[in-house]
Amino acid sequence: MLNSTDSSENITLYIALILFAVIALALAIILLFFVSRKKIVREKLEAQALKLKHKSDLVRYNIETQEMERQRIAQDLHDDVGSQLNLISLGLHRLQKIGSAIEKEETDAILLTTERVIDRVRSLSHELLPPILEKFGLIAALQEVEFNYNKINSIQLDFKTNIDDEDTCVDLNQRLHLYRICQELNQNSLKHGKAKLIRISLLEQDETLLLSVYDDGVGFDPNKLKSGKGMGLLNIENRVEMLNGTLSIESELHEGSSFQIRLPKTERDERKD
Amino acid sequence: MKYLMTFNAVTLLLLGILSILTSMKFNKNELQWKVIAIYVVGSFISQSIATILWYFEMNNLTILHIYSLFEFMAFSAFFWSATESTLKKKWILTISGIVSCSLVIDSIWNESLQDFNSLGVFISNGTIIFYSITYFFELLGADTNERKYLVLNAGILIFICESLVIFLFGNFLKNIDIIEQAMLWYTHITTYILFLSLILWNYVKLNR
Numbered sequence: 124m125l126n127s128t129d130s131s132e133n134i135t136l137y138i139a140l141i142l143f144a145v146i147a148l149a150l151a152i153i154l155l156f157f158v159s160r161k162k163i164v165r166e167k168l169e170a171q172a173l174k175l176k177h178k179s180d181l182v183r184y185n186i187e188t189q190e191m192e193r194q195r196i197a198q199d200l201h202d203d204v205g206s207q208l209n210l211i212s213l214g215l216h217r218l219q220k221i222g223s224a225i226e227k228e229e230t231d232a233i234l235l236t237t238e239r240v241i242d243r244v245r246s247l248s249h250e251l252l253p254p255i256l257e258k259f260g261l262i263a264a265l266q267e268v269e270f271n272y273n274k275i276n277s278i279q280l281d282f283k284t285n286i287d288d289e290d291t292c293v294d295l296n297q298r299l300h301l302y303r304i305c306q307e308l309n310q311n312s313l314k315h316g317k318a319k320l321i322r323i324s325l326l327e328q329d330e331t332l333l334l335s336v337y338d339d340g341v342g343f344d345p346n347k348l349k350s351g352k353g354m355g356l357l358n359i360e361n362r363v364e365m366l367n368g369t370l371s372i373e374s375e376l377h378e379g380s381s382f383q384i385r386l387p388k389t390e391r392d393e394r395k396d
Numbered sequence: 397m398k399y400l401m402t403f404n405a406v407t408l409l410l411l412g413i414l415s416i417l418t419s420m421k422f423n424k425n426e427l428q429w430k431v432i433a434i435y436v437v438g439s440f441i442s443q444s445i446a447t448i449l450w451y452f453e454m455n456n457l458t459i460l461h462i463y464s465l466f467e468f469m470a471f472s473a474f475f476w477s478a479t480e481s482t483l484k485k486k487w488i489l490t491i492s493g494i495v496s497c498s499l500v501i502d503s504i505w506n507e508s509l510q511d512f513n514s515l516g517v518f519i520s521n522g523t524i525i526f527y528s529i530t531y532f533f534e535l536l537g538a539d540t541n542e543r544k545y546l547v548l549n550a551g552i553l554i555f556i557c558e559s560l561v562i563f564l565f566g567n568f569l570k571n572i573d574i575i576e577q578a579m580l581w582y583t584h585i586t587t588y589i590l591f592l593s594l595i596l597w598n599y600v601k602l603n604r
Contacts, residue, residue: 132576134565134568134571134572135572135576135577135579138561138562138565138568138580139580139583141561142561142562142583145557145560145561146554146558148557149553149557149558150554152529152553153550153553153554156532159536160535160536163536163537167537
């Protein structure tokens, strides 16, 4: 038989044990929460990173496919359609010499149309893949753009650069993307901005490469870009992302717009390799 | 007993500070903090009355019956307002309604108002523990700004778990040695101080 003191001690001991067991259980639940949460957050971050990588890969693949397709069409136009049109043109020249007066007149008209088509095909082929970009590089290609734009009297395009040898700082892939970005921005300036002046600069600054495109057009509200971007701007963003660069846009209504693309130093070092 | 009185004074002081802090910005605070404000003010009043009755060696257990119901309703309201899920809100409302009615019936017909309402405490605290654990589950995948009441919830879980055991065996405690009894009450008050400190910390952290 237990006396009353022993019984009291036992009750206290049991209650104390149950009390500490319950508190320990509560603490274990809290600890489990933090451990599980850490795991869930890590998994969430991994899924997010994977999603971003997938998106980036998709964009890269799209742009690469687009470029390959452009190259193929440009080559087909130049080598196949262009050469066959040249053959037709030669044939027409021969016909012109041996035919009667009426036939000569008819041939003249067809020859004229054929030559126009040849010019158009050549120009389309060059637009798709400018041969100057491949042969002489980005600076020469942009100088050609400057020359062509300035032929149109109402538009003035200024291009300046401080790069002497682009081979040391821009690789072939980068050249093509930067050229495409300029093409897109120039088109936007003319089509939407109604610009009269476009200034392009390609500068080597310390260890970064800076491409700026400014126009004096009608500008736009940059806040509206948050709600929805056009395909052109999305394309530019994707190309900048592919180059691991940064894009900053400054614009105000009726104050023109300015786009700056900056490529980091590390990328440039890789390019040199 | 002198030390127990000092511990009790600390809880009253903390409840007083919390009552002032949470009531000061009552209208500006979110619903969750309004509920906590009502809870701390109610606790401060009932704790003060219970202390006075205890000081004059009068039975203060009738207060516990009312306080248990009040505490249960306050925590239920807190979890109801804190949860994002409409479905969970509905079943919190249903369960809380049933448990509240059971507590009233239990206190009036089943238990003596001069004793601990062990069954009532077990049901009400058990339900709060259930709410608290399900709220932890809800917070598992939540963003940082949705985890505003994480510390508070942890405090509720620890304190209610401890209270469940102490009050469930409350009637046994009355029969044991006074020193051993005091040891267990020290544990209870320490947990309560920890819980109030966690509320204070959570409140200051959010309103900094």
